[in-house]
Each structure stands twice: as structure tokens, then as C-alpha cells.
Amino acid sequence: MSGRGTRTDVEPRGNTTPSPSTDEPVQPSLGLDGLFDVLADEERRRIVRWLVDQEEDVDRTDLVSAMGTGDEEEDRHLETSLHHVHLPTLDDADVVDYDPETGDVRPAAHLDVTMSCLATVEGVHMFAEDHA
Template sequence: MSEGGPPDDGDELDGARVALVADECRRRLLRHLASGDRREHTLASLTAALSERADASGSTEGRDRDLRVALHHVHLPKLDDAGVIHYDPDTHRIEYLGDPEIESLLSRLDSE
């Protein structure tokens, strides 16, 4: 990158997008959303899908509850604020809007 000028290679990473994929739970969530045919999901369906991929240690019921709470209060609102999804906290419905930069970051992480 030249001093004071634009990036030379156009490969600058958006810090906000990197922060979104920095969290393991959000990476699993984003991979699940990006890999599916469906654009609309429910909190219950996402909890079930991510729980299946999680480590089998501990109580399933407690782990599912903790995951559902974390999705509802932390991860889904962050992704909604970033414009990657639309999350309605009242109906617990999620629409995946997609984000090419995040999908590219996930691909880079998968290849490392």
C-alpha cells in the first residue's frame, strides 16, 4: 500500500467483517447459513443445526439452551446490525441476506 493512497491490491480486509468471523460460534453459524439452499430460518432450527455440529460433551439440553440464548442475545443481533441477516427477535425468524466479503473470509479460513 502506498503511503496516503489507496491499497495497491484491493485486498484490504474490513475490520468489522473480520470481527464478525473472529468468533467460533458466528463462524459455524455463517457457514451453515451460507452453505444451505434456504434463506429463511428459525431460531429453533439454527439452534438444532449448530448443536448437531457442536462437541458432544456435557448435557445436550443445557448446551442447547445456552446456544439458543447466545444466538438470540449476541450473535444474531450482531449479524443483523452488520446487514448480513435480518433477525426478528419477536418471531425468532432469520433471513440470510448474504455477504460476499464474509463468505470470502470464511473460505480463506477454511483453506488455512
């Protein structure tokens, strides 16, 4: 690495190359921009926090039950935004495996690193607020 802030070892988001031994795609690094895209939205941060504590696979309705308000209209809006925006975004970043047909949501390769980064950023934010 030659200069500060320059990373040449991170592949662009969504770019996969076949593994030489298995012909299976090798998932690229999430990358800093991809990580911040994922964490930029509070709903996605809530999904990551909640999902990392689950011991079993869940589905979209489990997320609505956990994150919703109990108000039918608001929960329907939440389910729509989970289905069309947040879960596909997390799936594209390989944070979750989301099946839009069944609604199944499973942890994927980048869930743990995403949660670690979220916890670090939140810790720094709390420290800064305490010392402001």
C-alpha cells in the same frame, strides 16, 4: 488510494445514507474491521457456514437443532447466546436479517462476501499449517 493499508472509500460500520433515487438507506461496505469482528467468534463462523447452504429461510430453533449437542441445558444456552449475542451481531453487520420477535433468520447483503472471506482465511490457515 495514497498509502498502503489506508482505505478512504469504506464508510464506518452502521453509517447509512439515503439513496438519492429512493430515499431508502444504502448499506455501507462491511469494512475489514467489521468483517473480522463478525468472523472473530467460532459460533458466528458456524452460523455463516451453515446458513450459506440453506435454500430456505430458517429460524433460531433451526440453528439450535443444527449446531446444538442435543443436551437440553447446553442447547438452551446456545439459543440464548444466538438470540442475545451472535444473531444481533450478524444482523448489525448485514450478514443476516434477524427478527428477535419471531426468531426468523434470513441471508442479508453481506452473507456471501463474509463466507468468501471465511473460506479464504481458512484456506490460508490450512496452507500455513501444512507448510509449517
